[in-house]
Amino acid sequence: MAGFLDAVLLQAGYNAALVTIGATLLGIAAGTSGTFLFLRKRALVSDAMAHATLPGIALAFLVMVGFGGDGRNLAGLLLGAGASALIGLYLVDWIVRHTRLAEDAAIGAVLSVFFGFGVVLLTVIQSLDRGRQAGLEDFLLGATAGMLMQDAVLIAVGGALVVALIVILRRPMTLVAFDPGHAAALGLPVGRIDLAMMGLVLAITVIGLTLVGLILIIALLIIPPVTARFWTDRVARMLLIAGCVGGAAGYLGAALSATAPDLPTGPIIVLIAAGLFTLSLFFAPRRGVLAAVLARRRFQARVHWRQGLLSLARAEPIHDPLTLRILRAAGAIRPDGVATDKGRALAAKSLRDERRWDIARAIHQDTALTGRYDGLTPIEEVFTADQIADFDARIGAPQPVGAA
Amino acid sequence: MPERLRLAADDGAMLSDHADVARAALSVRGMTVSYGEKPALFSVDATFPVGAMSAIIGPNGAGKSTFLKAALGLVPMVSGEVQFFGQSLAQARARIAYVPQRASVDWDFPTTVIDVVLMGRYRSLGLLRRIGRAEMALAQEALARVGMEGFANRQIGQLSGGQQQRVFLARALAQQADLYLLDEPFAGVDAATERAIIAVLKDLNAAGKSVIAVHHDLSTVVDYFDHVFMVNVRAMAQGPVASAFTTTALSQTYGGRLGAGQLDQLHPAGS
Numbered sequence: 001m002a003g004f005l006d007a008v009l010l011q012a013g014y015n016a017a018l019v020t021i022g023a024t025l026l027g028i029a030a031g032t033s034g035t036f037l038f039l040r041k042r043a044l045v046s047d048a049m050a051h052a053t054l055p056g057i058a059l060a061f062l063v064m065v066g067f068g069g070d071g072r073n074l075a076g077l078l079l080g081a082g083a084s085a086l087i088g089l090y091l092v093d094w095i096v097r098h099t100r101l102a103e104d105a106a107i108g109a110v111l112s113v114f115f116g117f118g119v120v121l122l123t124v125i126q127s128l129d130r131g132r133q134a135g136l137e138d139f140l141l142g143a144t145a146g147m148l149m150q151d152a153v154l155i156a157v158g159g160a161l162v163v164a165l166i167v168i169l170r171r172p173m174t175l176v177a178f179d180p181g182h183a184a185a186l187g188l189p190v191g192r193i194d195l196a197m198m199g200l201v202l203a204i205t206v207i208g209l210t211l212v213g214l215i216l217i218i219a220l221l222i223i224p225p226v227t228a229r230f231w232t233d234r235v236a237r238m239l240l241i242a243g244c245v246g247g248a249a250g251y252l253g254a255a256l257s258a259t260a261p262d263l264p265t266g267p268i269i270v271l272i273a274a275g276l277f278t279l280s281l282f283f284a285p286r287r288g289v290l291a292a293v294l295a296r297r298r299f300q301a302r303v304h305w306r307q308g309l310l311s312l313a314r315a316e317p318i319h320d321p322l323t324l325r326i327l328r329a330a331g332a333i334r335p336d337g338v339a340t341d342k343g344r345a346l347a348a349k350s351l352r353d354e355r356r357w358d359i360a361r362a363i364h365q366d367t368a369l370t371g372r373y374d375g376l377t378p379i380e381e382v383f384t385a386d387q388i389a390d391f392d393a394r395i396g397a398p399q400p401v402g403a404a
Numbered sequence: 405m406p407e408r409l410r411l412a413a414d415d416g417a418m419l420s421d422h423a424d425v426a427r428a429a430l431s432v433r434g435m436t437v438s439y440g441e442k443p444a445l446f447s448v449d450a451t452f453p454v455g456a457m458s459a460i461i462g463p464n465g466a467g468k469s470t471f472l473k474a475a476l477g478l479v480p481m482v483s484g485e486v487q488f489f490g491q492s493l494a495q496a497r498a499r500i501a502y503v504p505q506r507a508s509v510d511w512d513f514p515t516t517v518i519d520v521v522l523m524g525r526y527r528s529l530g531l532l533r534r535i536g537r538a539e540m541a542l543a544q545e546a547l548a549r550v551g552m553e554g555f556a557n558r559q560i561g562q563l564s565g566g567q568q569q570r571v572f573l574a575r576a577l578a579q580q581a582d583l584y585l586l587d588e589p590f591a592g593v594d595a596a597t598e599r600a601i602i603a604v605l606k607d608l609n610a611a612g613k614s615v616i617a618v619h620h621d622l623s624t625v626v627d628y629f630d631h632v633f634m635v636n637v638r639a640m641a642q643g644p645v646a647s648a649f650t651t652t653a654l655s656q657t658y659g660g661r662l663g664a665g666q667l668d669q670l671h672p673a674g675s
Contacts, residue, residue, distance in 0.1 A: 039513065039514075041510075168531055168532065169531070171526065171529065171530075171531060172526075172531070174515075174523075175523055175526060177513070178509060178510075178513050178515060178520070178523070179504065179508070179509045179523070181473070181478055181502070181504045181508055182502060182504055182523070182575070184476070184477070184478050185476045185478065185500070185501075185502035185504075185585075186497075186526055186527060186579075187494075187497045187527070188526070229514060232514060233514045233515070233516065233559040233561075234514055234515060234516060234519065235514055235515055235519075238514050363594050363595065364564055364565075364566070364594050365565075365592075382564075383564075384551050384552065384554075384555075384567070384596070385551070386551055386596050386599075386600060387566075387594065387596040387597075390595065390596045
């Protein structure tokens with residue numbers, strides 16, 4: 001525990017501190033670039049890309065050994081990873097454009113073929129004399145033990161660069177993700193912006209290989225944005241929250257793994273991100289599960305309130321105890337069940353709104369509107385003034401209520 | 405000197421043709437677009453006058469939306485030439501606003517009404533400029549013009565179909581264009597929204613702007629528009645509504661799809 005505290009406070013040695021900072025920056029960069037991937041609905045493409053790095057890593061190792069160098073040179077391995085990921089990405093694109101296969105099928109095909117080929121190459125390397133200590137399998141799940149300082153610097157600088165590029169490109173990427181047709185009509189180079197987005201994701205994948213590993217990097221790209229989506233309805237805030245979630249996961253995960261070097265870094269980072277996701281899933285306001293349960297109960301109360309008022313308006317007897325309690329609490333009826341002046345006024349208004357809603361629902365077929373027909377949402381919040389005037393014109397003049 | 409005379413005449417014809425193109429908000433020559441082997445549009449010529457309210461009509465699958473998309477370079481043309489105000493698309497881009505079909509986007513996208521309208525200001529905002537008070541005022545004014553001023557901070561997923569269409573129109577208004585290209589602006593909207601949209605479009609038209617809309621409701625063509633272009637893969641008829649919107653042209657465009665009774669109810673010119 002003391003070790004973990006030291007790691008969190010960046011006191012567990014120079015290298016550990018550097019790795020932690022690198023992982024934080026990587027998490028921020030992955031969360032923000034993943035946000036656009038998610039909004040553009042291309043999340044799974046990044047999984048194919050990540051798995052496609054494996055043969056590149058293995059081939060780069062073999063080439064470097066073949067030229068008599070040290071096969072473990074990180075820059076060389078990452079270059080190989082990037083090149084084969086690019087080929088994988090291009091293949092997915094090519095299959096979608098030139099065959100009748102859909103993108104998910106293309107992703108599945110490319111992912112499994114590249115990964116399978118990579119595993120075969122890894123097995124071959126392990127059987128070589130010089131390959132025993134290569135440690136290439138660390139790229140599968142990530143490992144920080146034995147990470148050199150220059151590696152940590154590479155991750156930190158790469159992550160910072162990606163974040164900077166996202167800040168610069170956030171506006172065009174948002175436009176393209178929301179409405180590519182309109183963006184193209186404005187003159188935005190949609191193809192090149194998509195390419196830039198995939199390029200950023202490729203960079204994250206490659207520099208994240210050492211920390212998170214190629215199998216789980218997709219989690220760091222996708223979990224932060226889906227977590228952020230629970231908390232906000234605006235892209236700018238979603239970027240900020242996704243960056244924080246990714247950064248926190250990277251920071252805590254790297255610190256934990258510095259304390260317990262036997263644990264693989266990638267899965268720990270991903271588990272922490274998943275924990276934040278689960279918290280959001282349950283406790284986020286409005287979009288969370290708990291909020292949904294509470295909203296359902298509020299909705300129940302609203303239904304009783306509306307039914308009670310309508311019964312008052314139509315001078316019908318009310319028997320339901322919950323309805324009576326709600327009406328009494330709001331001062332719409334006296335303890336003996338007789339409507340107050342306030343109750344009568346509210347009842348008249350609700351009857352009129354009911355007629356407006358009848359007409360509204362006959363005209364508007366949208367679920368977005370009928371879903372808001374819950375009795376207590378003022379109709380003025382759902383429709384514009386001219387729309388309501390249109391309903392009123394169809395109803396006719398206001399009628400006295402409760403006369404019959 | 406018959407040779408010279410013929411050249412002079414050719415010159416004159418070219419000049420007048422050029423002047424004609426410059427007077428057109430959109431002119432298209434020989435546009436052919438195909439999805440796979442089957443042409444969606446074949447060798448279409450069309451001219452839309454500056455300052456007109458123009459409708460593009462035709463049956464389903466006739467290539468109406470494709471015509472707009474190809475003119476805007478959103479789908480590739482196999483052949484053809486497109487000019488806006490006598491200029492190329494790239495030169496005239498800032499003068500054109502496009503309103504796509506609202507079903508073409510995901511309305512659960514995390515954005516608010518005002519943010520969507522501000523997207524229309526991208527050309528002046530660019531990559532990094534902060535959204536200033538002037539830009540914000542422009543966007544608010546565009547929202548007010550479509551009757552949605554109270555909805556600025558609403559999440560777009562909470563809007564009705566008609567309100568979504570109004571937001572799309574507001575985004576186009578914020579572009580302050582000279583030519584508005586709308587793809588089925590009245591499809592699936594309520595009556596109040598249809599009235600609001602047509603009022604905005606007529607205001608634009610009164611201010612000298614040009615409007616071209618893909619339209620599907622033949623019964624409102626005469627009320628809403630003054631120029632019509634009928635298309636069914638090929639260009640079928642075009643011209644002022646008063647003279648070109650005829651029963652003959654309609655039955656040619658729609659083939660057997662319109663009954664004689666339906667045609668009579670439209671009261672087009674010449675019937």
